[in-house]
Ligand SMILES: Nc1ncnc2c1ncn2[C@@H]1O[C@H](COP(=O)(O)OP(=O)(O)O)[C@@H](O)[C@H]1O
């Protein structure tokens with residue numbers, strides 16, 4: 001439990017595998033705060049594009065960070081990201097953000113800033129946090145780790161059904177090949193391949209995996 005009384009449940013996996021949908025349902029079921037870390041990387045891209053800073057120019061992005069007005073808070077059980085005093089929601093899912101987020105997420109200084117903020121959110125209560133490096137880097141010591149997967153075809157179809165232009169295969173390749181915090185199955189994580197599963201089946205498998213990992217029955221008894 002990272003030496004603290006609050007627990008962290010880590011969910012990692014590639015784009016559109018179902019991480020945020022599963023995390024939201026589990027957060028309700030287990031009474032945990034839900035944190036979407038992808039939104040934090042997306043917010044840095046949004047901020048850069050607003051300021052005409054190229055996400056592909058690491059030196060310019062790092063310079064921007066020195067006075068970047070960025071906040072991540074928990075509101076009613078879910079994480080919110082604010083840049084320059086503005087709450088960001090649908091802005092984070094634009095085609096321009098989708099196309100540039102993997103480049104910004106490969107910058108070490110961006111990751112250091114965001115990982116520190118992610119760890120800090122544990123002070124407000126137990127969390128279920130989803131992203132790419134939660135079980136491997138953010139909370140490597142938590143016993144509660146899931147890796148939600150699905151075939152590239154299924155994931156591309158899910159994203160298209162959401163009406164988004166998003167090259168999931170390209171983004172995954174970039175996220176898996178980068179030198180810093182690449183997408184991997186963290187030590188101790190249980191892999192759930194959701195390609196052929198309904199959401200209900202994924203939730204059932206996730207609860208079974210967390211129970212096997214030792215999740216306290218009191219979390220499961222809450223609802
Ligand atoms: N097991 C599943 N079966 C069918 N559709 C799913 C399943 N899991 C997620 N989805 C759908 O796929 C889309 C992408 O899921 P999302 O949770 O946003 O993925 P991620 O957070 O991994 O990018 C959403 O429209 C979601 O409703």
Ligand SMILES: Nc1ccn([C@@H]2O[C@H](COP(=O)(O)OP(=O)(O)O)[C@@H](O)[C@H]2O)c(=O)n1
Pocket residue numbers: 014015016017019037038039041042101102103105130131132133134171172175
């Ligand atoms: N913990 C995380 C979360 C996201 N990311 C980056 O942020 C991008 C967007 O993440 P996301 O979770 O919003 O993406 P989707 O899975 O929703 O498509 C990813 O493609 C990664 O490049 C990361 O590097 N580390």
